Structures are given as C-alpha cells and as structure tokens.
Amino acid sequence: MRSIDLYLMSAVLICLFIVSCTVPIEDMEKVPERAPEKSVKMNIRAIALIPFSSEEGIQPGKEEFLTSALHNELLSKIKKVSIISLDNSISEFGEVRKKNPGLTYEEAAIKAGKNLGADAVLIGNIFVYREREGAELSIVSPASVAFGIQLINTANGGIIWETYFTETQKPLLENIAEIGKFIKRKGRWVTADEIATEGVQEVVDRLSKFLG
Numbered sequence: 001m002r003s004i005d006l007y008l009m010s011a012v013l014i015c016l017f018i019v020s021c022t023v024p025i026e027d028m029e030k031v032p033e034r035a036p037e038k039s040v041k042m043n044i045r046a047i048a049l050i051p052f053s054s055e056e057g058i059q060p061g062k063e064e065f066l067t068s069a070l071h072n073e074l075l076s077k078i079k080k081v082s083i084i085s086l087d088n089s090i091s092e093f094g095e096v097r098k099k100n101p102g103l104t105y106e107e108a109a110i111k112a113g114k115n116l117g118a119d120a121v122l123i124g125n126i127f128v129y130r131e132r133e134g135a136e137l138s139i140v141s142p143a144s145v146a147f148g149i150q151l152i153n154t155a156n157g158g159i160i161w162e163t164y165f166t167e168t169q170k171p172l173l174e175n176i177a178e179i180g181k182f183i184k185r186k187g188r189w190v191t192a193d194e195i196a197t198e199g200v201q202e203v204v205d206r207l208s209k210f211l212g
Contacts, residue, residue, distance in 0.1 A: 048118035054126035165199035
C-alpha cells in the first residue's frame with residue numbers, strides 16, 4: 001500500500017513539474033559549455049581557498065556565498081590535505097591585493113598562497129548566477145548557475161586540476177537522465193543558491209577523488 005502511495009505522489013509531482021514549465025528552451029539564457037576536466041598529479045599537503053571572483057553583473061554577495069559553501073564542503077570531505085583557515089586566506093589575499101594593486105586576481109591568489117605556506121591555491125570564477133522568476137511549482141524563468149574552479153601550484157603557477165559546473169534547471173522530460181536530482185528536489189523549481197550548493201558538493205567530490 002505504501003509503495004502505491006509513493007508511486008502516486010511521484011506521478012503527481014512529475015505532472016505538476018511538467019505542467020508548470022512555461023519557459024521555451026530557446027529563450028533561456030545561454031551558459032558557457034562545460035570545459036573538459038584537467039589534472040596534473042602532485043604531492044599536495046596544504047591548500048588555501050581564495051575568495052571567488054565573478055563576471056560583471058553577478059548579484060552582490062554570491063562570491064562570499066560560494067566561497068563559504070566551498071570551504072565548508074572542503075573541511076567535510078578533504079581529509080588527507082590541510083585546508084588553511086578561510087579567515088587567514090581572506091585576510092592574506094586582501095593584504096596582497098592592497099599592497100600590489102597591479103597584480104591580477106590569479107597572481108594575487110598565488111602570492112597569498114605562498115605567504116600562507118600552501119602548496120596550492122583553489123580559486124573560482126562565477127560566470128552565471130541567475131535567480132528563478134516565479135514560485136516552486138510555477139515559474140517564468142528557471143534558476144541558472146555556472147562557475148569554474150582551478151587548483152594552482154603556488155611554486156610555478158601551473159594548473160594542477162580544474163573543473164567546471166553549469167546547470168539551468170529544466171523540466172524532467174527535457175532531461176530524463178536527471179530523475180534522481182528531480183526526486184531529491186521533490187519536483188520543485190529550486191533557487192540559484194540551491195543549485196550552487198549542489199554544484200559545490202559535486203565539485204568537491206571530484207576534487208576529493210583527484211587528491212585520493
């Protein structure tokens with residue numbers, strides 16, 4: 001009896017999700033295509049997370065939101081590598097930028113990492129962070145998030161590992177392969193923050209596998 005109730009509930013959620021979709025795919029904002037993941041093996045003992053940067057037009061506060069979410073996930077899942085205190089990383093990065101205004105974001109990140117004694121710095125850039133327009137079961141436009149992450153060698157500036165996350169939520173019939181994610185979200189149109197949080201979890205899972 002319980003299995004029948006679960007089946008009926010799932011069917012209702014799927015119907016609501018499909019019916020509520022009012023956004024033609026061709027009208028959705030274009031997001032960058034997923035870049036291939038790259039990696040170079042290296043013995044890493046300590047990583048400093050540098051605050052996210054972002055493209056022009058990204059809503060204020062999202063850099064801090066993603067940086068904090070990423071740091072928490074790193075502490076939870078990365079056990080064999082030391083993660084330098086985020087407060088120390090933010091403070092040192094700020095000092096480097098203040099004293100060296102001519103440095104690029106990446107150059108300042110590498111210098112801050114060296115000063116902190118890190119073998120590598122983890123940097124990120126937000127490309128898209130668009131909030132949904134509408135409610136959980138009926139929207140005008142879905143949430144969309146895209147960001148890239150790089151792990152950089154502080155000794156020579158080389159990219160050790162990089163990955164990319166992008167998602168614009170779609171109705172189930174547009175992407176049946178995401179049925180697990182659909183059930184996890186309980187058939188709702190989620191917020192950009194929820195997508196970003198899931199993206200951070202995916203990214204750290206990939207990094208954890210790379211670091212072994």
